[in-house]
Amino acid sequence: MHDFDSSLPSEGGSGADSGRRYRGCLRFPGALSVLIGLSVLGVFLWGDDWLRSQRQHMIGKDWSVMALAISGSANGIVLVPAILGLALWFRVRGQPKLARAWMAILFAGVLAGFVGTTCRTLIGRTRPEVPVEQGWFGPRKDGQWILGRHAYSAFPSGHASIAAGAGFMTFLFGRRAGWMGLVYALAVAWSRFHLGAHRASDVWAGLMVGCWVAAVLRPRVEGWVNHGITPEWWPRRLRSQGSIPSKRE
Numbered sequence: 001m002h003d004f005d006s007s008l009p010s011e012g013g014s015g016a017d018s019g020r021r022y023r024g025c026l027r028f029p030g031a032l033s034v035l036i037g038l039s040v041l042g043v044f045l046w047g048d049d050w051l052r053s054q055r056q057h058m059i060g061k062d063w064s065v066m067a068l069a070i071s072g073s074a075n076g077i078v079l080v081p082a083i084l085g086l087a088l089w090f091r092v093r094g095q096p097k098l099a100r101a102w103m104a105i106l107f108a109g110v111l112a113g114f115v116g117t118t119c120r121t122l123i124g125r126t127r128p129e130v131p132v133e134q135g136w137f138g139p140r141k142d143g144q145w146i147l148g149r150h151a152y153s154a155f156p157s158g159h160a161s162i163a164a165g166a167g168f169m170t171f172l173f174g175r176r177a178g179w180m181g182l183v184y185a186l187a188v189a190w191s192r193f194h195l196g197a198h199r200a201s202d203v204w205a206g207l208m209v210g211c212w213v214a215a216v217l218r219p220r221v222e223g224w225v226n227h228g229i230t231p232e233w234w235p236r237r238l239r240s241q242g243s244i245p246s247k248r249e
Contacts, residue, residue, distance in 0.1 A: 037208045044201035051200045052128060055193065067191040074163040074188045079109060083166070097225065104221045105169040112165025112213040116156045116206055121147050125155035129196045156205030157198045163188035164210020169218060172225060185210065 044051070072078060083106040091099040124137040130151040139147050146152045167185035171178030189203035198206075223229040 037211075041201060041204055041208065044199075044204050048199045048201050051193075055196075063194060067194040070187050071159060071191040071195060071197075074159040076110070076113065076162065079162065079166070080106065083109075096228070100225045100228070101172045104172060104217075104225050105166050107221070108169035108214045108217050109162045109166030109210075111217065112210040113158055113162040115213055116158050116161030116209045117153075119209065120153045120155055120158065123155050124152045125202070126152055127154040127197060128199050154198055155202045156209050157189065157192050157203045158206065159192050160185070160189040160198075160203045160206025161209040161213075164207045165213045166210075168211050168214035171214075172218065172222070 083102055087099045087102040087106070090096075090102065122139055124139055124141065124146055126132055126134045126137070127150070128134075132151050136155075137146060137152060139145060141152070164185040167181030167183075168178070170181030185207060189207055192198045192203050192206075193200055220231055220233060224231050
């Protein structure tokens with residue numbers, strides 16, 4: 001098995017070189033990235049109906065089985081225990097840096113999922129294949145609250161948000177691992193679209209949420225991942241209890 005620990009920046013001169021190498025892999029989303037993301041989203045919103053009509057050409061048993069498997073892998077019930085298991089395994093093997101990296105990836109995925117779920121709950125866009133009036137309704141429809149109802153929680157896709165948050169955070173391991181994480185996020189987005197659970201604009205919005213959450217989070221956890229330095233934003237009670245090392249390892 002490849003030792004990804006060697007890919008993570010280490011302390012000292014080589015660590016500085018490695019840090020510069022990977023600093024550009026994932027940056028805070030600037031105005032240009034936001035503009036590009038929103039522009040693509042606008043295209044998908046305009047072409048949602050046509051894209052759904054083209055999806056019919058790929059419907060088949062083999063494609064559906066693969067889509068179900070990929071989609072299921074981004075379910076929190078599957079993803080959280082899997083990543084926790086990896087983090088624990090590396091910790092037991094005496095590789096705390098790798099364990100912390102996997103915990104950072106998990107945190108990014110969970111946080112992106114939370115942001116995505118909050119947005120879609122408040123936006124209230126209907127899912128494409130449910131027998132209800134289609135549209136954007138916000139938190140209320142016909143004088144009734146629809147917060148949390150499955151039929152009105154399409155935009156953005158929660159699965160795509162989680163997969164993108166975790167997937168983009170794998171840039172902590174370097175460019176190669178990061179691109180693999182990106183491919184995984186795109187595969188999850190495709191699976192949700194193929195299964196009819198979301199429109200193309202829903203899954204693209206989910207990818208945007210996950211990407212931006214990971215971009216904001218990464219520089220705030222790199223010190224902890226690489227050197228075990230307690231993040232300043234971590235709750236003071238946990239810091240005082242020593243839940244996270246506060247010194248360089």
